[in-house]
Amino acid sequence: MSSATRPAPAAVGVPAARRRPRGGSWLLGAVVPLLLLVAWQLSSTLGIFSAYQLPPPLTVLDAARRLWLNGTLQTNIAISVQRVLIGFAIGASLGVLLGGLTGLSRTLDRMLSPTLGAVRAVPSLAWVPLLGLWIGLGEPPKIVLIAIGAFFPVYTTVFSALRHLDPALVEVGRAYGRRGIGLFTEILLPATAPSLLSGLRLGLAQSWLFLVAAEIISSSVGLGFQMTNGQNQGLTDQLLLAILLLALLGKLSDVVLSLVERRIARNRS
Amino acid sequence: MPAVPADRLTLPQPSRATSPVGAAPGAPTGISAAAVTLRGVGREFPTASGSHRVLDAVDLDVAAGSTVALLGASGCGKSTLLRMVAGLDRPTSGAVEVAGTPVRGVSGRAAVVFQEPRLLPWRDLAGNVALGLPPGTPRAEGRAEVLRWLETVGLEGFAGHRPRRVSGGMAQRTALARALVRRPGVLLLDEPFAALDALTRLRMQDLLDDVQRGTGATVLLVTHDVDEALHLADRVVVLGVPEEGAGARVVRDVHVEAPRPRDRADADLAALRVDLLDLLGVPRAQRR
Numbered sequence: 001m002s003s004a005t006r007p008a009p010a011a012v013g014v015p016a017a018r019r020r021p022r023g024g025s026w027l028l029g030a031v032v033p034l035l036l037l038v039a040w041q042l043s044s045t046l047g048i049f050s051a052y053q054l055p056p057p058l059t060v061l062d063a064a065r066r067l068w069l070n071g072t073l074q075t076n077i078a079i080s081v082q083r084v085l086i087g088f089a090i091g092a093s094l095g096v097l098l099g100g101l102t103g104l105s106r107t108l109d110r111m112l113s114p115t116l117g118a119v120r121a122v123p124s125l126a127w128v129p130l131l132g133l134w135i136g137l138g139e140p141p142k143i144v145l146i147a148i149g150a151f152f153p154v155y156t157t158v159f160s161a162l163r164h165l166d167p168a169l170v171e172v173g174r175a176y177g178r179r180g181i182g183l184f185t186e187i188l189l190p191a192t193a194p195s196l197l198s199g200l201r202l203g204l205a206q207s208w209l210f211l212v213a214a215e216i217i218s219s220s221v222g223l224g225f226q227m228t229n230g231q232n233q234g235l236t237d238q239l240l241l242a243i244l245l246l247a248l249l250g251k252l253s254d255v256v257l258s259l260v261e262r263r264i265a266r267n268r269s
Numbered sequence: 270m271p272a273v274p275a276d277r278l279t280l281p282q283p284s285r286a287t288s289p290v291g292a293a294p295g296a297p298t299g300i301s302a303a304a305v306t307l308r309g310v311g312r313e314f315p316t317a318s319g320s321h322r323v324l325d326a327v328d329l330d331v332a333a334g335s336t337v338a339l340l341g342a343s344g345c346g347k348s349t350l351l352r353m354v355a356g357l358d359r360p361t362s363g364a365v366e367v368a369g370t371p372v373r374g375v376s377g378r379a380a381v382v383f384q385e386p387r388l389l390p391w392r393d394l395a396g397n398v399a400l401g402l403p404p405g406t407p408r409a410e411g412r413a414e415v416l417r418w419l420e421t422v423g424l425e426g427f428a429g430h431r432p433r434r435v436s437g438g439m440a441q442r443t444a445l446a447r448a449l450v451r452r453p454g455v456l457l458l459d460e461p462f463a464a465l466d467a468l469t470r471l472r473m474q475d476l477l478d479d480v481q482r483g484t485g486a487t488v489l490l491v492t493h494d495v496d497e498a499l500h501l502a503d504r505v506v507v508l509g510v511p512e513e514g515a516g517a518r519v520v521r522d523v524h525v526e527a528p529r530p531r532d533r534a535d536a537d538l539a540a541l542r543v544d545l546l547d548l549l550g551v552p553r554a555q556r557r
Contacts, residue, residue, distance in 0.1 A: 172387045175357055176400050176451070177375055186400070190391045268390040269433050 055237040060244070063237035072226075077245065080211060080223040083139070084253070087146025088207040092200055094147070095154025099199075102155075103162025104188075113159075120152045124210050128217045142214040149210030150203040157199025161192035197261040201254055208250040223249075302334040302487040303368035303378055303454025305354055310363035311516060312349050323349050325516025326363065329506060331455070333368075336481055336488040338498035341508035342549060346517040347491040350508070351457050354489060355381045368454050377403050380453035384460045386440035388432035394443045395419065395428035401447035418446040421483075422476060438469040442476065449480065455487040462497065471533075474500055478530050495545045499538045500531055507548050521548055 037057060043049050044056035051059070067073035098116070102109040127148060131141035165188065173187035189196075215224020223242045230239030307329040313320040323346040331337045339347045352358040353365050356375040365372045367379060380401060388397045398415045406414070419428055422442040432440055441461060448456055458477070462470040478501055481488050492498055498505045502525055509520035523545070527537055543553065 168383070168385065168387050169389065171357065172383070172389075172400075174375060175355060175381045176447070177377065177404060187389070190389065193391070264391075268431060 052234065052236055055240060060237045060240050063235070063241050067238070067241070073241075075221060076223050076226050076242075077249070079221050080215065080246075081249065083142050083146055083214070083222065084204075084207045084211050084249075087143045087211070088150040088204055090143065091147035091150030091207070092154045092203050095151045095199070095203060096158055096196070098151075099155040099158025100162065100184075103159040109159075116152075116155065124149060124213050125217070128213065132218065137218065142211070142219070145214045146207050146210045149206040153202035153206055154196075154199045157195050157202070158192065161195035161199075162188065165191055193264050194261070197257065197264060201257045201261070204253055204257060205250060208246060208253075212246065299452045300449075300484045300486050301452075301454065302485050304333040305329070305331040305455050305487065305489060306364075306366040306369075307350070307354075308364045308366075310350070310353065310360045310365060312346065312353065312358070313361045313516075322514075322516035324360075325518050327508070327517070327519055329519060331487060331489060331504075333454075333487055334485045335503045336490065336501055337504045337506055338502035339489065339491045339506050339508060340493065340495065340498050340545065340549070341517065343493060345508045345510060347493075347508055348459050351381070351459050351489060351491050354455065355379050355457050357381070377451060378454040379457055380448035380451040380455075381457045381459065382441070382444050382448045382461045384463050386432070386437070386444040388440055388443055390432050393429050393431055394424060394435070394439075397432065397443055398446045398450050401449070401451040403451060414450050415446075418450045419443075421449070421480065422446045436469075437465055438473060441465060441473060445477070445480070449484070449486075453486065455489060456481075458488065458490045458492075460491055460493065463492070463494070470497075475530070477501060482529060493549075495542055495549070496533070498545070499525060499542055500533060501529075503529075505541075505545065507545065509548065521545070 040054070041057055044051060044054055055063075064073060067076075098112065102112055102116075124145065127145055128141075131144055135141040135144060169187060169191055170183070173183045178186055211222075212224045212227070215222040216228050219225040223246055226242040227239050230236060230242065307327050310324060310327045310329075311322065312324040313322045315321075327350065329337075339350065341347045349358060353360050354367065354372065356372045356379065367376075372379075388394075389400065392400070395412075395415050398419060399411060402411045402414065416425070416428065419425055422445055424439060424442055424446065427435065427439065432443070435443075441464075445461070461477075462473045465473060474497055477488070477490075480486075481501075488501075490498070490501060505521075505523045505525060506519055507521035507523075508517045510517050511520065523541065525538070525541065527535055531538070547553065
C-alpha cells in the first residue's frame with residue numbers, strides 16, 4: 001500500500017497488456033489440459049497402463065454418466081461442496097477475527113501467536129482421530145477439520161497485512177477523526193482487502209485439501225469417500241472421476257474469488 | 270476514460286487577483302477562523318541514549334484568519350509543532366490551544382494536509398474529499414459540499430477519478446479539498462507542495478493564496494522554502510536551534526507587510542529573503 005502515498009503518476013490510459021482479449025489467455029491455459037487428455041488417451045490405447053491402472057477417458061465419462069443416473073454423483077458433489085462451504089465460512093471468519101485481533105494488538109499477538117503457531121504445525125491428518133474422539137461421527141468433525149484448514153492461511157495473511165499497513169494512511173484516518181470501528185471499517189479493512197482476498201483464496205484451496213483428508217478417513221458419502229470406495233472396490237474410473245471433479249470444483253471456487261480480487265484491484269488503479 | 274493531466278488546464282491564472290475563490294456572495298464557506306496559541310511548548314522524544322529534545326519552550330500566537338509560515342531547517346521540529354496543533358501528538362511541556370481551548374486529541378477544529386497527498390486508493394477523488402466531512406453531515410449536503418470544494422480547487426469533472434490516475438498536483442489539490450470540506454478553524458499544511466515539480470508548486474501556492482483569502486481561514490504553513498513563505502504568509506516564524514544539543518525555539522518572527530496577492534518579483538521582499546536565508550545558514554557569498 002505504500003504506493004498510495006507516492007505522488008500518483010500522470011494520468012495514462014489502460015496499459016496495453018490489460019487490453020489483450022481475455023479469450024486468448026483462456027485458450028492458452030487450455031493447452032496443457034488438452035495435451036494431458038491426449039497423453040491419457042494414448043497411454044491406454046498404446047497399453048502403457050492397463051485399464052485397471054488407468055481407465056481411458058471415455059470409461060471415466062461413462063462412470064460419471066452411470067453415477068449421475070443413479071444419483072450418487074450429485075449427492076457426493078453436493079455434500080462435499082456443502083462441507084467445504086460451511087467449514088471455509090467458519091474457518092475464514094475466525095481467521096479474520098483472530099488475525100485482526102493479533103494484527104492490531106501487540107498484547108494479543110504476544111499472548112496468542114505462539115499457541116496458534118504450534119497448532120498450525122500439527123499435520124492435518126493428526127487431527128482426525130482426536131476430532132473423532134471429541135466430536136464423534138457425522139458432519140461436525142469434518143466441518144471442524146476443514147475450518148482448521150481454512151483458518152490458518154486467512155489468519156496469517158490478515159495478521160501480516162495489518163502489521164504492514166501504510167502508517168501514513170492510518171494517520172490520515174486519525175487526522176480526520178477516525179477511531180475504533182470507524183478507523184477499522186473505513187481505513188484498515190479496505191487497506192488490507194487485497195491481502196485478505198489472497199488469504200481467502202489460499203484458505204479455500206486448503207479447505208478442499210482438508211475435505212479430502214476428512215472424507216477419506218471416515219465418511220460414507222462425498223467425493224473423498226468416492227475415492228476410497230473406488231480404490232477398495234477396484235473401480236479406478238470412479239477414483240479418477242473423483243480426482244477430476246475435485247480439481248474442477250477447487251479451480252471453479254478459486255475463480256470466483258479471483259474475480260472478486262480482480263475487481264478490487266481494478267477499483268484502485 | 271483517459272484522464273487529462275489538468276494542472277495546466279483548470280486554473281485560469283490571470284483572473285485570480287480579482288476573484289478569490291470561495292468568496293462568492295451568497296455562498297458562505299462555513300469556515301470560522303480560529304486563533305492558535307502555543308505557550309512554552311516543548312517536546313522530547315525518548316531514544317536509546319536518553320531523551321532527545323526537539324522543541325524547547327516555543328511561544329507562538331497565530332491570529333485568527335492570518336497565514337503564518339513556519340520556516341526552519343530539516344528536522345528542527347516544524348512538523349512536530351504542526352502535529353501537536355492537529356492533536357496527532359502531545360507536547361511534553363507547555364500548552365497548545367485552538368480557539369481558546371486546549372487541544373486534546375484530534376478534533377474538527379483543525380485539518381491537516383501532509384507533504385504527500387495520502388489519498389485512499391480505493392476511493393475516487395470525491396470519496397477521498399468526503400473523508401474530511403464533519404461527522405453527522407447529512408448525505409445530500411455532504412455530496413454538495415464535496416463537489417463545491419472539488420470545484421474550488423479546480424477539479425470539477427474529476428470527482429469519479431481514482432487517485433492513481435491523476436497527477437501529483439491534482440492529488441494534492443484533492444488533499445486540500447479534503448481538509449477544507451472539514452471547515453477547519455485552522456488549516457495545517459505540512460510542506461504541502463514540497464514533493465511537487467517547480468511549476469505545479471507555484472500554481473498550488475497561488476491556489477492556496479486564493480483559497481485563504483476567499484475563506485478567511487487561519488493557515489499554519491510548515492515549509493523550508495523561503496520564497497513560498499514570503500509569497501503566502503502574513504508572518505514568517507523561523508524555528509532554529511540556538512546552541513548545539515538544545516531544542517528548537519522561535520529565532521525570528523517577521524511580519525510581511527506587502528499586500529497579498531503578491532508579485533513574485535516584488536523587490537521589497539528581496540531584502541527579507543536575504544535576511545531569512547542568512548538565518549537558515551545560507552550565507553550571502555555562496556548564493557551567487
